[in-house]
Amino acid sequence: MQNTIVCRCEEVKLGEIISSIESGATTLRAIKVVTRAGMGICQGRTCRPLIEDCLSKTIKQDSNDVQQLNFGNPIRPIRLSELANTRKG
Amino acid sequence: MRISNHPVLENTAGDEIEFTFDGKKYLAKQGETIAAALLAHNIRILRYSMKEKRPRGIYCGIGHCYECRVLLDGQVSVRACLTRVRDNMTIVSEREDSNEF
Amino acid sequence: MNFDLVIIGAGPAGMSAAIKAAENGVSVAIIDENPEVGGKLLGQLYKDSKSGWWIGQKIADELGKKLTDLNIAFFLEEQVCGIFPRWEVLLSSGERLHGKYIIIATGAAEKALPIPGWTLPGVMAIGAAQMLTNYHRVKPGEKIAIIGIDPLSLTIAYDMRLAGIHVVGIYLPKKSEFSHMKAEPKQLISYLSNFVHVLPNPFLKLFGKMLKYPVIQNLAITYYPSFGIKVFGVPLHIRKAVVEIVGENQVDAIKVEKVDKNGSANGKMEEVTVDCVCISGGLYPLGEIARVAGCEFAYLEEVGGYVPLHNENLETTQAGIFTAGNITGIEGANVAIEQGNLVGLVISDRLGLLKNSKEIIKAKKKVLLAREEAVISFQPQIEIGKEKIAELWNKRMNE
Numbered sequence A: 001m002q003n004t005i006v007c008r009c010e011e012v013k014l015g016e017i018i019s020s021i022e023s024g025a026t027t028l029r030a031i032k033v034v035t036r037a038g039m040g041i042c043q044g045r046t047c048r049p050l051i052e053d054c055l056s057k058t059i060k061q062d063s064n065d066v067q068q069l070n071f072g073n074p075i076r077p078i079r080l081s082e083l084a085n086t087r088k089g
Numbered sequence B: 001m002r003i004s005n006h007p008v009l010e011n012t013a014g015d016e017i018e019f020t021f022d023g024k025k026y027l028a029k030q031g032e033t034i035a036a037a038l039l040a041h042n043i044r045i046l047r048y049s050m051k052e053k054r055p056r057g058i059y060c061g062i063g064h065c066y067e068c069r070v071l072l073d074g075q076v077s078v079r080a081c082l083t084r085v086r087d088n089m090t091i092v093s094e095r096e097d098s099n100e101f
Numbered sequence C: 001m002n003f004d005l006v007i008i009g010a011g012p013a014g015m016s017a018a019i020k021a022a023e024n025g026v027s028v029a030i031i032d033e034n035p036e037v038g039g040k041l042l043g044q045l046y047k048d049s050k051s052g053w054w055i056g057q058k059i060a061d062e063l064g065k066k067l068t069d070l071n072i073a074f075f076l077e078e079q080v081c082g083i084f085p086r087w088e089v090l091l092s093s094g095e096r097l098h099g100k101y102i103i104i105a106t107g108a109a110e111k112a113l114p115i116p117g118w119t120l121p122g123v124m125a126i127g128a129a130q131m132l133t134n135y136h137r138v139k140p141g142e143k144i145a146i147i148g149i150d151p152l153s154l155t156i157a158y159d160m161r162l163a164g165i166h167v168v169g170i171y172l173p174k175k176s177e178f179s180h181m182k183a184e185p186k187q188l189i190s191y192l193s194n195f196v197h198v199l200p201n202p203f204l205k206l207f208g209k210m211l212k213y214p215v216i217q218n219l220a221i222t223y224y225p226s227f228g229i230k231v232f233g234v235p236l237h238i239r240k241a242v243v244e245i246v247g248e249n250q251v252d253a254i255k256v257e258k259v260d261k262n263g264s265a266n267g268k269m270e271e272v273t274v275d276c277v278c279i280s281g282g283l284y285p286l287g288e289i290a291r292v293a294g295c296e297f298a299y300l301e302e303v304g305g306y307v308p309l310h311n312e313n314l315e316t317t318q319a320g321i322f323t324a325g326n327i328t329g330i331e332g333a334n335v336a337i338e339q340g341n342l343v344g345l346v347i348s349d350r351l352g353l354l355k356n357s358k359e360i361i362k363a364k365k366k367v368l369l370a371r372e373e374a375v376i377s378f379q380p381q382i383e384i385g386k387e388k389i390a391e392l393w394n395k396r397m398n399e
């Protein structure tokens, strides 16, 4: 399983996520910064629950305690040109 | 790969339209998404991943995962599973050198 | 553009809310990234013992027609990219919609279940196969394996058989960080015994009833035949797991291994030729927009994951933001419709447009009734989950 991709967008493997946790990345945000998992175009919609699984299995945390990623705008990809267009209008 | 006679659902009629994918011409049914039209021709590979350059196709089929991104008439990262084919569309599989957002 | 109400998501929940609100004179905009309204309704097909076939697309068409008749503003093929106080919704075209009230009805997403080889073209989430088979009418493959045994994968296996698609078998996933009870025959059987009412095949119904007893559950696992038990002609393998999906540029085969009662591999490996693999990892409420809007969330296993905290009026902790449908917990489309009706009435009332507020009480009852009578259910303890949400809400309000 270690070589199995978990984050399909950024092509991050299970092994990379587990070792990031073992070296101290114990929040979703820390794992994201270290491995790029969840940073891709789908914004973690596919891998976020998986990374929560990894966290709760590796450091025996309950899902309720796993510190949630900060969600922020934009939640979907948007072209800068389109943002700029409407600011004017 | 089309399902032509369904025992419960009404059969889908619809005119056929032509589109181009990676330089070859195919027929789609009016109103069909790019991903469905390609799969009807047994085409599953829609893009190649950035890092490992591995082939990818549809995964979620409902717009969530962005695995089905293609280049559509020059526009990058268009989701093939949600976007309908229009007459004479030109679609190209997304690769490393297709500019990301 | 300004509206009384902006609805995000045109699934059964969002559409019903739009209709109820517009009927009372509320100005409504509804947004969806699909080219057509209906959400997950579009792919649904199953036999309902009371009303015959449940054809989701027909229901979507009927709701869609009402939306058109009521002159509701549609924003289709538009993704909601952001939401800003109070309240502005940013669309992918750059358009900004302003609403006094917002309903977030974004539905559910599938939980991924990684298996070695799962990124190969030809591997898809079970929901993709449902849409292809029932909506697009294209075969997901010529020879299909399903991984993950649950009410949804069984329903879709049936749909595929109905459409004349060859399904070689339904298997367990390889045991991993992500498989939970899905890879453990013992736990799985006791979970499945909760769904006797949705298991469509008479044989399975009988089997299901017996499985209520732990002793029989144990026997059933021990003596489970190695060729599987056929459900609608598809072998269901409770003692075999797919450990790898193989292929060069797309799926060629799966590697299957025998497992013991707890899901640990203990037997020979066999290779089965397939060109498509459908993985069913379960569903979770899709709440990202409510998060960005600042709604508070709670994690409840019973409803399927993180949900925005809400009260019985489906109001969230953020003023003006309401919610409905599967974002509040994983359930069938009928419940989503009733929740939509309810929230549409509540908002009409807030705007002073509802003539008879008794309608709200009736609508609340209908939500409970739909939940009780659901033909398809995903979370056996949904009712407990809903009670817990109500408790959490009350606790939060008394703080």
Ligand SMILES: Cc1cc2nc3c(=O)[nH]c(=O)nc-3n(C[C@H](O)[C@H](O)[C@H](O)COP(=O)(O)OP(=O)(O)OC[C@H]3O[C@@H](n4cnc5c(N)ncnc54)[C@H](O)[C@@H]3O)c2cc1C
Residues within 6 Å of the ligand: A076, B063, C008, C009, C010, C011, C012, C013, C014, C031, C032, C033, C034, C038, C039, C040, C041, C043, C044, C045, C078, C079, C080, C081, C105, C106, C107, C108, C109, C110, C126, C127, C128, C130, C152, C155, C283, C289, C324, C325, C326, C327, C331, C332, C333, C334, C336, C376
């Ligand atoms: C794969 C799958 C299969 C299912 N199969 C069944 C079944 O067979 N039977 C059954 O009863 N239930 C099924 N369900 C449960 C289903 O969620 C409910 O039946 C019902 O459709 C929920 O209604 P809803 O309105 O809450 O959400 P949905 O029907 O999911 O509608 C939500 C809509 O919001 C849109 N949306 C989400 N985010 C955005 C955004 N950022 N921008 C724009 N639009 C957005 C989506 O495109 C979607 O159209 C299934 C769910 C899934 C995920």
Ligand code: FES
Residues within 6 Å of the ligand: B057, B058, B059, B060, B061, B062, B063, B064, B065, B066, B067, B068, B069, B079, B080, B081, B082
């Ligand atoms: S297949 Fe997931 S977005 Fe198209």
